Amino acid sequence: MLSALTMNWHYLWLVAASFIAGVMNAMAGGGSFVAFPAMLGVGVPPIQANATNTVALWPGQLTSLAALRGDVRRDLMPVVALASITGGIAGAMVLLHTKQVTFMHLIPWLLLTGAVLFGISGPVSKWLRNRSKKSELEHHHDARISPIPLFLGLLPICFYVGYFGAGGGFLIMTVLALFGIEEMHTLNAMKVVAACLSNLCAIFTFIAKGAILWHYCLVAMVFAAAGGYIGARYTRRMNPAVLRAVVVVIGVAMAVYFFWKEA
Template identity: 70%
Template sequence: MLLSLSSHWHFIWLVVASFIAGVMNAMAGGGSFISFPAMLSIGVPPIQANATNTVALWPGQLTSVAALRKDLRLDLLPVVLGASVVGGVSGAIVLLRTKQVTFLHMVPWLLLVASLLFGISGPVSRWLKQRSSDAHEDKPLPLIPLALTLLPVCFYIGYFGAGAGFLIMTALALFGLEKMHELNALKVTAACVSNLSAVFTFIFSGAIIWHYCLISMVFAGVGGYVGAQYARKMSAEVLRTIVVVTGCLMAAYFFWRNG
């Protein structure tokens, strides 16, 4: 009886956490700060939790790519896709070869770094928008150096991923891409393809806990729809602060738990 009740609470918590993660991703990003720890809290091993969470949240990224497809720079797309596939697959393979206990001890550091990355994304986004307002025409970019710069970012996405989106935008901007809508479209595409490459790697390796994955996927989708209705009504800075605080609290919890 107690075991059955505990199992029900596990599913309820996963439903709630997945819904909140979907809302967060639609409004500001950072949903993994909730859904990934939720997977761990219900007893999923760390590496399987990360893999399952990646698969569950990926469909939301696909819908974003569809919405932004008209803003893609086609001349840069092969470079971005190549770096995304290679980086995503290699990151996923390294994750799968990491020992469970090692990854568990890395979790608080990964959450903390992702939270800090998310925190500084605000000033970086304002800088990018300022550059975008001064841009008038497309410029050719050095493709090989760009690919080599995107590769480690996409590797990180395949390995863990939270907070990496603005790193892609920053890399593209540093190499000369100035238009904000093009930066955003390529960022979403790179993240989506990197995660899709990791998803296939996780599926073929048997690392997905499917009954948890499907529950999380459905309710993250519902949360994403709800969050999209309110995304423009809330302050971006307030949303970013909420995400950063959530990530730091989760990191603090895992530092305490691992200690």
């Protein structure tokens, strides 16, 4: 009886966490900091939890891509797509060949890394926006970018997205900016393209290897979508700095919890 009550509690937490993750992703990002530990909480093994969580949260990326498709730089699509596909598949394959106990030891470090990246993304995003405005005032246009260096810069980040992914979008934007893309909307659109493709390739790999627990995945997907809809309606009413701080605190708290659990 006690075991059944505990399982029901964990299942309810998965529902609530998926909804919260959807709201977080719509407002600021970082939903994986809540959804991934919830998957572990219902007893899903670490690698399957990461794979299942990737599938559950991916539709939100697809809807974002649909909204931003007008800002995509088509001349960069071949190299971004190649890096995303190669990195996403490689990251997923390495994840699936990682031992459960090894990945469990990596979880707090991955969560902490994601939280730190998310935290520093605020000042860097502000710098990118200022750079974008300056470019518009000076009537600069995005210069032609050499494809091979850009591919080599994006490949390890897309690998990380396929392997775990938290904070990967910020890294993608940073690399694109360093290569000379100055318009903020373009940076955001290309970030979503790379993350969406990397995760999609990872998803196909996870499905082919039977790493998805579909009964948990579908529940998480439905409630994450509902949370995303609610979050999108209220996102403009919230202070972005406060939202970012909340996400960072949640990420660090989860990392501390798993460090303590592994101690």
